[in-house]
Amino acid sequence: MNQHHEVRLNVNGTEHTVSVPPRKLLVDCLREDLRLTGTHVGCEQGVCGACTIIMDGQNVRSCLMFAVQADGASIETIESLASGPEDLHPVQQAFVDCHGLQCGFCTPGMVLAAKSFLEQNPSPTDDEIREAIAGNICRCTGYTFIVDAIRTAAERMAGEEAGQHV
């Protein structure tokens, strides 16, 4: 059980090789081996969504996978979205402007869920936004301002896109 395996991961554009026991969860590997602590653990049962990452273009709960299962995968974590506080992704900026976070614990998972949702559905209705984040529990905000933030981000990104075509 404790025999280690080498696992190759491309995380946020950087190639890593880590040596982990087969039972180590992907989220623990990201947090402990790569020290990417922006991905959080809220339930270890795949219900709360705090550990959401994007793996090969799909939203994934990193608490429900072993690191060895991710061998060869490309992973995006919250740390990939912005180079610093002055350079926020439009989804992140909309969360600031709309007060879409309070304690911040669900926030990385929520932001990633919103980002990949908007890539699939760039002009969603509020109901579609609520469906899209239904698997990410937020205990602080009551969701109203999160929905506002995601709608605002969608509008801004659509505006940017339109601007680029002019």
Place this chain on the structure above:
Amino acid sequence: MSETQAETQAATQQPKLLGARVTRVEDPRFLTGNGRYVDDIALPGMLHVAFVRSTMAHADITGVNVEAAASHPGVHAVVTGAEMAGEAKPITCDSLVPTWQATEYPALAHERVRFVGEAVAAVVADDRYIAEDASELVRVEYSAREPVASIEAAIRDGAPRLHDSWEDNFFVKRHFNGGDVEGAMAEADGVLELDLVSHRHSGIPLECRGCIADYNRGDNTLTLWTSTQIPHLVRTGLADVLEMPENSIRVIAPEVGGGYGIKGHLFPEEIAVAVLARKLGRAVKWIEDRREHLLACIHAREHHHRLQVAYKQDGTVTGIKALLYVDCGAYSVYPWTSTMDTGMALGILPGPYRIRNYECEAYSVTTNKCPLGPYRGVARPAACFSIERAMDEVAHAVGLDPFEVRRRNLVRDDEFPYESVTGLIYDSGSFHEALEKVCRDGDLEGMRRLQEEARAEGRYLGIGFSCYTEQTAHTTNEFIKRGVPIIFGYDTAIVRMDPSGTVLVHVSTHSHGQGHETTYAQVVADQLGIPLESVKVAFGDTAATPYGHGTFASRSAVLAGGASLRAAQKVAEMLVRFAAEHLEADPGDIELAQGKAFVRGSASRGVEIADLARWAYHRPEKLPDGMEPVLEAVSSYDADPGTGTFANAAHLVLVEVDPETGGVKLLRYAVTEDCGRMINPLIVDGQVHGGVAQGIGGALLEEFVYDENGQLLTTTFLDYLLPGATDIPKIEVTHLETLSPFTLEGIKGMGEGGAIGPGPAVASAVADALSPFGHVFVNELPLTPERVRKFVQQATGNAA
């Protein structure tokens, strides 16, 4: 005003930040994954703990065999309750109320366990995986005792005692009698008898508990990083149980991923982890998993109320007799005691209504369940549920609109400050206006139209109200009255301007979502005439912050906000004095604005505050005679006259009930909130939203279910349901601003309020939705599908 005057004014004044809808300065670090929570901290050589927890609700421990666990590879220590008892005293937290009976809550259970999930042994290993493997090798032998798994089981004659020295199973018995209840009952046109039940649930922060202890054998100091709302009180509590001098303990609360009252306790696990670090001389970490959290952290809000409500035919409620039981679980919690819920419920049950005849008996009951502690609203959700449901039932009995019955009973605007029958001082409020406004802003008329249309289609829509007054910023006298051992009346701030002219504010409260880094900075920047960006707010580290109580009870904005304001005023006075000397002007003529000190009305006669700061520290010869070269002040604040301040609100909800499935869907939710002057309306809105969502969770979904043996059946998020984005409608919030006459700037607290109103409002709406079947008294929360089906059948039966 001439153009020059206008220019001068623009240059020498700055718009007030207090009251502005400022976005939060703390957000970028959370959004980029740079928030640093306890589990994000790794110390060199750190070891990891897993706890062995009781599988029995009530039993004697007859043996603990740790041999196999201790010899498991990678294990450094296995500690049992017997060993722990020699290292740390149990947690005791004693009320001063005369009927109080005390408990001892050990860090690890020793000799006896009293709830499923109570920690029995701790395993320390190289990593958490190994610690959990080894914890399964610890063999605990139990001799079962009869479990006491409900209020009924605890209070019946001959019930087994949980605590041997007690006379019965009551932590505390309270009695209050005000006015002439018997007279009111005798003269009433009718008396309703109402039983109301709020089932056990909790705050469930998304970040579980966790802590890291590190013990330095060189100077015998202990550092504890812990996910807490109350770092100083944890330090004081630890010093007591570990018998260490308090100046040798440093508690650091880093980012805390949600608290809601639940993380406002000293926990047995914190003590155990500290002892393990001291024993091993290594850093030791424990991160709670979700199962542990649901089993053994803090539960809340389990209330059974029985009311007799005397009313007149005009809808006025003339008297109430109440019998309250609260299931407080196995142990009294630090620093609150197990008296909080009964004390609060007894005091606030009459709510915003003019009820002068009131008698209440209230019992805090001990059972073989997880200890009960404060959760957002503390007893007020249950108290509000009782009184609001009573108002609806009175309306039904006399044939009046529930809105009208409330209007006839609410305290009037001309009665403030109003002393309630239980002696609470409602400082100010807008009880009538809030109710009227929520009906307008939430479009009650439109809701009624929708309801009518839906009924024509065979759909069941219902409308519900609730009103409440929220006691906030409970100050000294209020806590003295409650008999708690620690009086949480004040909080504290240090405002420190450095040589560059930027300011660091250290406060004794802790922010874990409330946005204090923004709101306190708004308060301080206004006083010092500097931009928001020049003020940084820090908290959580007892080695850096002044002593105070922490964040709970909707108190931080009023008390630590007030302390920050006062400390900033003291620093502003220093700057004014220094500037007056430098500008050769009268201190009374100096104004601080736009980063400068000006002579009033003269934009040209000014000096940069940053220059004053630099000179104060580096060119002290420039200072006025007798002024010290330190731009720093400490202040504490406890709002006079020590009775707290009362916010108020009204909630309005539209629901749809499916009578076949028992499903309840919330279609619209509106709140009108009055918390006095708002420091930051954006943050106030966010707090209301969050409270309402938690209240809706308690109204529809969340429930800890124990079986008759005291086994908890809801130990995952598949059994204990939290509201997701599709369960919560858009929450519409509007405001009134009735200032408090008692607090600085008229600010009232408001963090809990949102969570108080939803239970009764949703219950009222469900009853209204089911009214085509017949009248039904919806008296139990949460309204799970099963219970809603029960109410459909009752309604049908009542009609027949």
